[in-house]
Amino acid sequence: MVISKTASDSDVSVHSTFASRYVRSSLPRFKMGESSIPKEAAYQIINDELMLDGNPRLNLASFVTTWMEPECDKLMMDAINKNYVDMDEYPVTTELQNRCVNMIAHLFNAPLRDSETAVGVGTVGSSEAIMLAGIAFKRKWQKKRKAEGKSVDKPNIVTGANVQVCWEKFANYFEVELKEVKLREDYYVMDPVKAVELVDENTICVAAILGSTLNGEFEDVKLLNDLLIEKNKKTGWDTPIHVDAASGGFIAPFLYPELEWDFRLPLVKSINVSGHKYGLVYAGIGWVIWRTKEDLPEELIFHINYLGADQPTFTLNFSKGSSQVIAQYYQLIRLGYEGYRNVMENCCENAIVLREGLEKMGRFKIVSKDNGVPLVAFSLKDNSCHDEFEVSDMLRRFGWIVPAYTMPADAQHVTVLRVVIREDFSRTLAERLIIDITKVLHELDALPAKISAKINGVEKGLNGTVVKKTVLETQREITDVWKKFVKARKTQVIC
Structure with a gap:
């Protein structure tokens, strides 16, 4: 031994x-x-x-695909040693990427003439895609301002406070002000009216979200487009729209084909989508599509020849694997329109099963919407005794990873649990989760309630003054105290 x-x-x-x-x-x-x-x-x-x-299949926090067919797994492993950027050495892989770009562009109703190829690129995810789209908007805005003899010092982007962190990264890395439309209780997406009010001559684009990370809701891109057209007419500006369809881009065309959010709207100049979310590919693939060639400044495209023939490239990364591109092409031709629609409909049906099960408990308020990304976001109707963070923590004992989080400003007092319904989340798993949530609530009911002073976030300072804590600080402290209590009760030894 x-x-x-x-x-x-x-x-x-x-x-x-x-x-x-x-x-x-x-x-x-x-x-x-x-x-x-x-x-x-x-x-x-x-x-x-x-x-x-953790078990990826039980990670209900993530939108990222965790299951693919064995045939696709094999294709990915066979291509694991191919460098995606080497177009001369691997021309077939390059061709498959071009096919994917054109298929997605048609899916998003890009205004392509007969035999015209789409303008787009594969990325490692929507974060890189958003960076590329943002750079294109900034460069076009700068060129126009310089031609008019105006300052280019203060570019900004208008978004909702519900945007994913990659937008904050873009604003920070590329020195663009992020002007956020604040949320409010029961309205957790960007208000188009308030967004357009924030637009000024320095706005390089307005970013709309098709599938909010917080509750899966689609923002009203059509209304945003119409309001922005009117403002552009009055001001003489030509402020465009980018649609962050990371989650919803592979959902809306199949479930809500009549919904106008894409290139059917004239101000939508670029769209990003995550192939590794509802595009049904493992992590590592995203796409950004431009409306026309004119919407992507030529000077941003680099041409190299040290890998063989002349190769145009517009990416933040250089070398990366080809597997995810090949997997995306597999899914597009394997499933087709019918297959993707079936997958998305099944996800929605399983989301309904979970939502109805939670509603029957009578303890939760559903925060997500019927139309949008197939997920269920919910809050406790009464969290005066125990909160959503405790529910999340106890569910981990059953293997479930269900995130609890607070909403952004000005709805930060609202705490939410969220379950993302992916293709591999079956009805059986939905029913099992309902049972386990019920068990967790029964166990929490048997535990001591939180101290009233901590509920209100009030404590005495060293000099006797009252110190008011933020909601998030209070929730974290309560959760830590509760964890210590539970750990102290676990005195049994398993042999």
Whole structure:
């Protein structure tokens, strides 16, 4: 048998019980070892640690695809060593990307003439796609302002406070002011009227979200387009729209084909979508499509020839794998319009099962909408005794990862739980989750209620003054206190 090292060594060394038949000594955790170890040992050591990760299928926080057909898995593994950027060496992969761009452009009703190719590019996800779209808007705005002899010092983008963090990253990295439309209780998406009011001559675009991360709701892009057209007429500006369809871009065309949100609206100049969300591909693929060639400034496209033939490129990344592009093409031709519609309809049906189960409990208020991304966002009607963070924490005991979070300004007093319904979340799993949530509520009801002073976020300072804490600080502190209480009750030893 292997004699264990002292506990003080555990934070700097990696140990593996099963690997002892191959290697007996521990490995340094944060430095490379001096010598090689057998491949079996390396595999087992890593595999043992990975078992402690959550189950991706039960990760209901994520929109990202966690299951694909074995045939597609095989295609991805066969292409794992192909560099996506090397177009001369791998021309077929390049052709598949172009086919995907054109299929998605047609899906989004791009105004393409016969035999005209679409303008777009594959990315590692919607974050990179948004960066590229934002750069294009900023450059076009700068060129127009310079031609008019005007300042280019203060560009801004108008969004809702519900945007994903990648928009904040873009604004920070590329020095663009982010003008956010605040939310309010029971209205958790950007108000088009307020958004247009924030538009000024320095606005490079208005970003609309087709599928809010917070509650799955689609923003009203049609109303935004109409209001912005009127403002552009009055002011002489030509402020455009970008649609962040990361989650909803592969949903709306199949479930709500009559909904006008895409290139049918004249001010929509670019759209991003995540292939690794409802495009049904594993993490690592996104797309950005421009309305016309004129909407992507030519000077942003680089031409290289040191990998072979002349290769135009417009990406933030350079080398990356080809597997996800191939997988996206597989899904598009394998499923077709009918297949994608069936998947999305099934997701919506399972979301209804979960929503109705929660409503029957009588303890939750449903925050998500019927039309939108298939997810269920919900809050406790009464969280005076126990809150959503505690429900989230206790569900992890059953293996479920259900996030709890507070809404952005000015609805930060609202706390929400959210379950994302993906293709691999079956009706059976929905029913099982309902049962486990019921168990959690029963267990919470048996626990002591939160201290009233902490509920109100009020504590005494050192000098006797009253200190008012933020809602988030209070919720975190309450959750920490509750965790310590539960841990203290776990005195039983399992043999």
